[in-house]
Amino acid sequence: MxxxxxxxxxxxxxxxxxxxxxxxxxxxxxxxxxxxxxxxxxxxxxxxxxxxxxxxxxxxxxxxxxxxxxxxxxxxxxxxxxxxxxxxxxxxxxxxxxxxxxxxxxxxxxxxxxxxxxxxxxxxxxxxxxxxxxxxxxxxxxxxxxxxxxxxxxxxxxxxxxxxxxxxxxxxxxxxxxxxxxxxxxxxxxxxxxxxxxxxxxxxxxxxxxxxxxxxxxxxxxxxxxxxxxxxxxxxxxxxxxxxxxxxxxxxxxxxxxxxxxxxxxxxxxxxxxxxxxxxxxxxxxxxxxxxxxxxxxxxxxxxxxxxxxxxxxxxxxxxxxxxxxxxxxxxxxxxxxxxxxxxxxxxxxxxxxxxxxxxxxxxxxGHFYDVNTIAYSPDSQLLATGADDNKIKVWTVSSGFCFITFNEHTNAVTALHFMANNHCLLSASLDGTVRAWDLFRYRNFRTFTTPSSRQFVSLASDQSGEVICAGTLDSFEIFVWSMKTGRLLDVLSGHEGPVHGLMFSPTSAILASSSWDRTVRLWDVFDGKGSVETFQHTHDVLTVVYRPDGKQLACSTLDGQIHFWDPIDGLLMYTIEGRRDIAGGRLMTDRRTAANSTSGKCFTTLSYSADGNYILAGGSSKYICMYDVADQVLLRRFQITLNLSLDGVLDVLNSKNMTDAGPMNLIDDYDSDIDDGVDKQTRVKAGYDLPGAMANRGRPIVRTKCLRIAPTGRSWSAATTEGVLVYSMDDNFIFDPTDLDIDVTPEAVEAALGEDQPSRALILSLRLNEDALIKKCIIAVPPVDIKAVITSIPFKYLNRLIQAFAELLENCPHLEFILRWCQELSKCHGHSIQQNSRNLLPSLKSLQKAITRLHQDLGDTCSSNEYMLRYLCTTSSKQ
Structure with a gap:
């Protein structure tokens, strides 16, 4: 929250x-x-x-x-x-x-x-x-x-x-x-x-x-x-x-x-x-x-x-x-x-x-100079891929906010992205009729999946093993299945009677779930070739479908603004959330009804489960993103993605003074040639852009959310909106959020405890103060022989914050063995408590796992390079 x-x-x-x-x-x-x-x-x-x-x-x-x-x-x-x-x-x-x-x-x-x-x-x-x-x-x-x-x-x-x-x-x-x-x-x-x-x-x-x-x-x-x-x-x-x-x-x-x-x-x-x-x-x-x-x-x-x-x-x-x-x-x-x-x-x-x-x-x-359609997190949450209407795919480093590679081989809008489990391969689907696989080591398109006749792909999924690639179409209402190793088309799944806009494999099995505008959600057994094994009927068009991370629940949104939760094993409807009132908000300048009475856009087009599956994020053609508690079906929080009045749909009530006989004043542009340097009005008339004496109506961008994704670590989530890709996170060093603060808990008290050689007291005081720099300073100040004694004295309620500090130190601190010894002693002393409360600690533990995995890969690459260099030197010396 x-x-x-x-x-x-x-x-x-x-x-x-x-x-x-x-x-x-x-x-x-x-x-x-x-x-x-x-x-x-x-x-x-x-x-x-x-x-x-x-x-x-x-x-x-x-x-x-x-x-x-x-x-x-x-x-x-x-x-x-x-x-x-x-x-x-x-x-x-x-x-x-x-x-x-x-x-x-x-x-x-x-x-x-x-x-x-x-x-x-x-x-x-x-x-x-x-x-x-x-x-x-x-x-x-x-x-x-x-x-x-x-x-x-x-x-x-x-x-x-x-x-x-x-x-x-x-x-x-x-x-x-x-x-x-x-x-x-x-x-x-x-x-x-x-x-x-x-x-x-x-x-x-x-x-x-x-x-x-x-x-x-x-x-x-x-x-x-x-x-x-x-x-x-x-x-x-x-x-x-x-x-x-x-x-x-x-x-x-x-x-x-x-x-x-x-x-x-x-x-x-x-x-x-x-x-x-x-x-x-x-x-x-x-x-x-x-x-x-x-x-x-x-x-x-x-x-x-x-x-x-x-x-x-x-x-x-x-x-x-x-x-x-x-x-x-x-x-x-x-x-x-x-x-x-x-x-x-x-x-x-x-x-x-x-x-x-x-x-x-x-x-x-x-950046993308057209709307971003889809986003995808890498399994370690370090990378974020974006695909847009400008036919480009960009991969961003989440921590730095920089784009380090751009793929532009697609010839039409990119509609779906998916990271493979190995973290080094990215899949993309496009309206140009191709599904492409990208190598993030060599930065190249190493495989292209096509169909016998041209199709427009709007959804994409891959199984956990990465052997099978599936893509849903907009025009033929089919699902195409390819082999990742050979690139050959294995099967074509038919049965839907509308565009297949949602596609996802179960995290625990080989069952594929698909949603379509034909008001159904279908489950497919791709490997056994049995076709559709289950069909969930709805009263309105189904816009998207997602699995819960444990694979025991399926969520889908429909055109009437509802979110339905299904048990994919028993085929029963578990919950239903009515979200029309929650997502409603914002009146367009061209709307003839007020925001409260308008029915257009009051539905969710994108869903994303949290890492523990307790809550779900939902967004659509609105200025709001809603967070729901799944078990209680209640709205926990609404995020307003922007306050920018340059976008349409931000205000709930419009000023009638801005309405003229020719339409809304903000949509009328009399075109001043000084604005576009070097292009005068006569040139535009000759080129056929504007009629003489006419006023250009260029419109304004409409605020909306096209895609939502929660990071696998659960510490952050991203939304592809009209403003760009908004990143929300719980890891912000500028946030002051004391855990157990009183008048005696001060930075001076922490410094005094360190000066008196009381590392355990200093660390607990810093955790109560929740000051990021002080926590890290106290961790580094503990002698290696005292790590076990200090970690034993830490109460359980501070473990979550301590694990977050370990994850951040592993990414920036040179004392690798020292921090890993802290993690080892933490597992030994508090292993049972962590196991019993794994759901609450899961986001922090995943952040720690991400940092350790990245360091392991870096060390592995360094060792391999040194090994090959030593072999080369030994071979060269033996020849001489």
Whole structure:
């Protein structure tokens, strides 16, 4: 019951900008969540909170402690990154294009529509109004698209859709009028002929003062501007009310004479002049992303055709030119050192970190860019395979959240996945009419199962021995049986009169269970060839079927929202759970009935038993996943998979103000050509995408759960949803869950017990406190000769937590023999108690078994390698 959200797989990036903090941690938005990737450890985690809609902008403080996120509804969250909590919230009430911290971290600049707002950055202190508006610049004539701070946090550059760049000063000088400085009217950089994409301050390496400004527009133009101090001008300055701008095509003599505040700390005066104009010459591709590193004076630019370039400024020398995809690059950013460049492609869900000096990738991750249909856990729960509508299969490491292999041989949607018992083979079924077997050692498709005529497979199963492979079809309503060793078709099971969407072998016998839309569940004896041996009739279409892990119970869901539990041995109906009310929730924008009165989607399409078989998870076309107690047929808990209002079906009640004569307002898109860079409306009309004057109705993704799987260890479960693959786990070090806490149980008391050479007392105190780091420290501190005495003194109620600690230590601790001795003494001292309460301890014991099995395999591989190396050396020495 203590499952909490842990991670989001299958979608490393979906849009918006990314930032890098502390040089090695990549912060990226994933829908309405924030993902943090450690580029050194190759691990990714998803923060536990959610925004109200898809996050479009992220900014990080210079020290990496705070981040600010802004979603599509202009709602902002101020987050403590280290503690992973939201400190403050605010609504900017206008579309936010850019948000950026000042270099000193005290201010936050926000481009809200045509305004540039400067807010005081909140801190740890709780305040009623944490955000304080310091200043607002309302000089722009169109939406602001780019912002940059000067190094001293006193000046702001703002680029706009009105093709201009403005220089703003935050603090007004008292003697500005006496000096003849034009403070109230910001300086304007003119000359660009397209929307401004990036604006950057340049710094002189010797004097460390701002002496340049770079402005970049979408048509691929780069303008370099130099600041000329007053004593360097040819003509003397004169006060007055001059023209406030310099055009890129022609520098006015009048404007040369006018004085403006120096952007450096010496409060001098001078003017800006256009020094150089350069072009990328990437037509028809448009400039879509850019970043500038002041220290190295390197500019990176990304284009709508998927290419990027690195330039050494101000000489405009191209260092690198590469193509990373065939879609638009939506974000590009340097880390603080400037040795890594991060690129993101929203349409492909692609996130890349490239080291430009060595020309190598630090990170390459790409998620599924269509819905995930099916998932499968490996027997040791370390790997998770996903199959989607993009015809691809990806295998993820659950602990790190990284995808390490992608199989793309299927030519149609992948509908079912199954791991073999040996943990090294993965089976997949697809609508392209093939079932494929994948080798996870050599990463290849070593066997393909086909049928005499093309079929569409939607379900897949394998017996415990791995000798027989079965797949159910969508079109012919048959079940095909193949031999795993030879790949030959052994049998075709006929009898169903509808698509076979559920297929599973009994864990304890060779009986195959299948469910179909013909309202039946059938049991088949595959090896004896007797055909269907039992048929369970239902009143509605059967959507899926699963066996309990002990093989003594069968669960199936029907179209009327019920879950039926059968005894497969006696053929009797044991229980029935009515789940229509439990899964109901969420009204679609196109629904004409309320969520309470609607009958569509009120059924479970996927089921999964827990490791001990006591409870079952159920999900479907709803925002809820339900957990039921099987014996009592009661709802234990409902998990709401998302709060993202960018998806359809999240709200139970819709606002009637958003309904127009043309339909829901959110489904109407008048299509602004500026959104899709380089593609105008006339091109779309000629291509037949949109009719002239018509409005495109692209719809919104509908929240749903397509597949549920509980890990064999029982410590976690995953759900393939519209948001991606959500991973819920009980193994979370951030959870504080004391077992037996009182005023004397403190970390200081644990340290004192260790100092007084009382390892048994220290370990029990740490178990009562349930602090993960302290428990492991106390285990390591026990001398090997005292292990038996300490383990004998541990009460039974703490064994579950102690076994979890052993499993985690085996995966990360180098003291292998020491931890195994703990496990041995635990089995000797508490073996009888563990055997009597095996059901309660089963998840922890499976985690321990997983860790020991993995270590055994690693040691076996190392020993085999050493053995072959020694044989080779002995053979070589004997020949010499």
């Amino acid at each position: 203590n499952y909490r959200f842990q991670n989001l797989l299958g979608a490393p990036y979906r849009g918006g900008n990314v930032v890098v903090v502390n040089n090695t941690h990549l912060i990226s938005p994933v829908g309405n969540r924030v993902s943090v990737t450690d580029l050194i450890k190759s691990e990714t985690t998803t923060l536990p909170f959610q925004a109200s809609s898809n996050i479009s902008r992220i900014a990080a403080s210079p020290d990496g402690v705070f981040i600010v996120t802004v979603d599509d509804n202009s709602r902002c969250q101020f987050i403590n990154l280290r503690r992973r909590v939201v400190l403050h919230r605010i609504n900017f009430k206008k579309p936010v294009a850019v948000v950026k911290f000042s270099p000193d971290g005290a201010l936050i600049a926000v481009a809200a529509g045509k305004l540039v707002q400067v807010w005081r950055s909140p801190g740890f202190k709780k305040e009623f109004f944490p955000f304080e508006l310091v200043k607002t610049f309302a000089n722009c004539n169109d939406k602001v698209t780019a912002i940059d701070w000067s190094p001293d946090s006193k000046f702001l550059l703002a680029g706009s859709k009105d093709l201009t760049v403005r220089l703003f000063q935050l603090n007004r000088l008292k003697d500005a009028k006496a000096k003849g400085l034009h403070y109230n009217k910001p300086f304007m950089f003119l000359g660009h002929r397209d929307v401004i994409v990036g604006v950057f301050f340049g710094v002189d390496k010797k004097s460390k003062q701002v002496n340049k400004v770079y402005t970049l527009s979408r048509d691929g133009a780069v303008f370099g501007w130099d600041f000329i101090k007053s004593n360097d001008l040819d003509e003397p300055e004169s006060p007055g009310t001059p023209e406030r701008s310099v055009e890129g095509d022609e520098v006015s003599n009048v404007s040369k004479k006018r004085k403006y505040v120096d952007v450096n700390d010496d409060d001098g005066v001078g003017n800006w002049e256009l020094a150089k104009k350069d072009y990328f010459n990437q037509s028809p591709a448009k400039l879509t992303a850019c970043d500038y590193h002041r220290g190295l004076e390197i500019l990176v630019v990304g284009f709508s055709n998927g290419t990027f370039r690195l330039y050494q400024m101000p000489d405009f020398v191209c260092i690198h030119l590469y193509s990373v995809s065939h879609q638009k690059i939506t974000t590009a950013t340097f880390n603080e050192l400037g040795n890594w460049v991060t690129f993101g492609c929203a349409k492909l869900g692609q996130l890349l970190v490239w080291e430009w000096k060595s020309e190598s990738y630090i990170l390459r991750q790409q």
